[in-house]
Amino acid sequence: MTVEKVNKIPAMSHLPNEPISVMDAIYQRRSVRDYAPGQLSEATLHVLLYAAVQAPTAMHEQPWAFAVIQDRNLLDRLSETAKQTVWLQAQGEDPSGLARRSVNLISDPAFNVFYNAGALIVIYGKPLGPFVAADCWLAAENLMLAACAAGLGTCVIGLAVPALNSPEWKRLLDIPAEMTAYAPILLGHPAGMPPPPPRKPPELVCWK
16 A cells, blocks of 8 residues: 655546535435446545645544545455444444444445445544544545535445444554544535435524
């Protein structure tokens, strides 16, 4: 894995489509689970990563780090590990119940956790304080909105988190042991866009 720092803001012209407004991106963003073949250019990925690090960050710690995985064989191996990990969790103690609810999905041998997307971007957090997880998720939202504005699809794959945080996969990806994977995000060209999901109106518990 090549580790790089982007010291110059990438040109927005590298994005595949003319960006839309922020409000349009917020309302048009979808969790895409069907991707067309093909990979994204390195230039496009740099634009989105740079958008991610513009997110708010507590005490300006900027605790995030990113892994970009485009190798299809590696993604397929990680998918199988993720499925096995979730299966084992479902057999044991799973306070959230997420693993048990996912058993039918992962039982299908043909099911790929990453839906054949062209890239997986994993946002890792460094141990720099109590708000690392929040900062990483803020960066994730920036990245997903920027991708949506460019006509790309994204989806957070929470099922992959336990596998990514295993010692085995940290070694395979050259991730420092002290870092924690928070947000694995699929990225690619949508094969189709899902319909808008229903949303409840904001629940107000106080307005004084």
